[in-house]
Amino acid sequence: xxxxxxxxxYLVTQMGNDKSIKCEQNLGHDTMYWYKQDSKKFLxxxxxYNNKELIINETVPNRFSPKSPDKAHLNLHINSLELGxxxxxxxxxxxxxxxxxxxxxxxxxxxxxxx
Amino acid sequence: xxxIDQPTEMTATEGAIVQINCTYQTSGxxxxxxxxxxxxxxxxxxSYNVLDGLEEKGRFSSFLSRSKGYSYLxxxxxxxxxxxxxxxxxxxxxxxxIWGAGTKLIIKP
Numbered sequence: 001x002x003x004x005x006x007x008x009x010y011l012v013t014q015m016g017n018d019k020s021i022k023c024e025q026n027l028g029h030d031t032m033y034w035y036k037q038d039s040k041k042f043l044x045x046x047x048x049y050n051n052k053e054l055i056i057n058e059t060v061p062n063r064f065s066p067k068s069p070d071k072a073h074l075n076l077h078i079n080s081l082e083l084g085x086x087x088x089x090x091x092x093x094x095x096x097x098x099x100x101x102x103x104x105x106x107x108x109x110x111x112x113x114x115x
Numbered sequence: 116x117x118x119i120d121q122p123t124e125m126t127a128t129e130g131a132i133v134q135i136n137c138t139y140q141t142s143g144x145x146x147x148x149x150x151x152x153x154x155x156x157x158x159x160x161x162s163y164n165v166l167d168g169l170e171e172k173g174r175f176s177s178f179l180s181r182s183k184g185y186s187y188l189x190x191x192x193x194x195x196x197x198x199x200x201x202x203x204x205x206x207x208x209x210x211x212x213i214w215g216a217g218t219k220l221i222i223k224p
Contacts (some may be wrong), residue, residue: 041200043158043214056211090157102210103148106157 001028006091006107009020013081021076021110023091031055031096032074033104034066037088049074050096078112086114119149119215121185121203126221127193133190135218143208149177152217158202161188183203190220197208198222 004025006020013019030047034046034057039041047066048056054066063079097103118140127133141146146165150158164170164179164186177187188201200217207213 036203040216041152041219042199042204042216045214048211062122070179096210102146102212103160105160108157 004091004093004107006089006110008110010111010113012045012087012113012115015083017081019080019081019112020079020081021089021091021112023074023076023107024109025072025091025093025105025107027093029095029105029106030071031094031102032068032092033092034074034076035090035092035106036097037090037109039087043090047074047076073109081112081114083114086112088101116159117207117213121201121215121218122218124134124219124221124224127190127223129193129195130222131193132191133193133220134187135203135220137186137188137203137215139184139186139203139205139213139215141205141207145206145208146183147177147179148206148212149188149197150197150204151199152202153199155162156167161201182210188196193212193222195222200224 008075011028031050033048035044036044046060065077068074090109092104094104121137149161152158162177174191179186188205201221202217204212205214
């Protein structure tokens with residue numbers, strides 16, 4: 001069984017389009033995250049949700065909007081895509097109780113290419 | 116500010132031992148994580164240290180010195196499949212992970 005899943009795995013789209021990436025975890029975790037990893041491989045936190053509530057919202061353009069319908073899902077919607085949005089986007093989850101239980105488990109990633 | 120430093124790239128020989136260092140500066144500290152990331156794949160958890168000392172897990176060991184803001188990941192009996200990036204991440208007082216840029220480890224036969 002896949003612990004953290006994301007769809008789609010690859011996304012190629014034109015500048016200016018709107019797209020969504022879906023994430024689901026079946027680990028029973030309370031906290032979910034979205035990360036962006038650019039070509040330099042640096043992982044940058046974008047958002048974090050705990051039990052459907054936003055707890056981390058880093059400096060990210062407001063074209064990016066997360067939505068958490070329940071604690072097992074955290075989707076990422078991106079409006080008016082730009083060339084600089086091209087990257088790999090990782091979803092992750094953790095138990096969120098502090099310490100070792102905060103080990104984050106990552107989804108397979110979504111490679112977004114904006115043309 | 117909060118910061119993680121680790122070497123960009125290291126090269127080692129199959130069967131040898133390699134040590135990847137990481138220094139961190141965070142607002143508070145709730146533990147140090149090491150992750151492995153193969154090219155084109157997701158990061159996977161390797162180890163967690165919150166107390167000073169060495170944690171051994173098979174061929175991989177991780178060490179932490181809280182007073183020095185320092186950790187290392189030790190890989191023994193290197194195999195070709197160990198070629199990957201190794202990410203160091205420190206958890207701050209808000210339980211937020213601060214990530215390093217990763218160390219790309221190249222294993223040569």
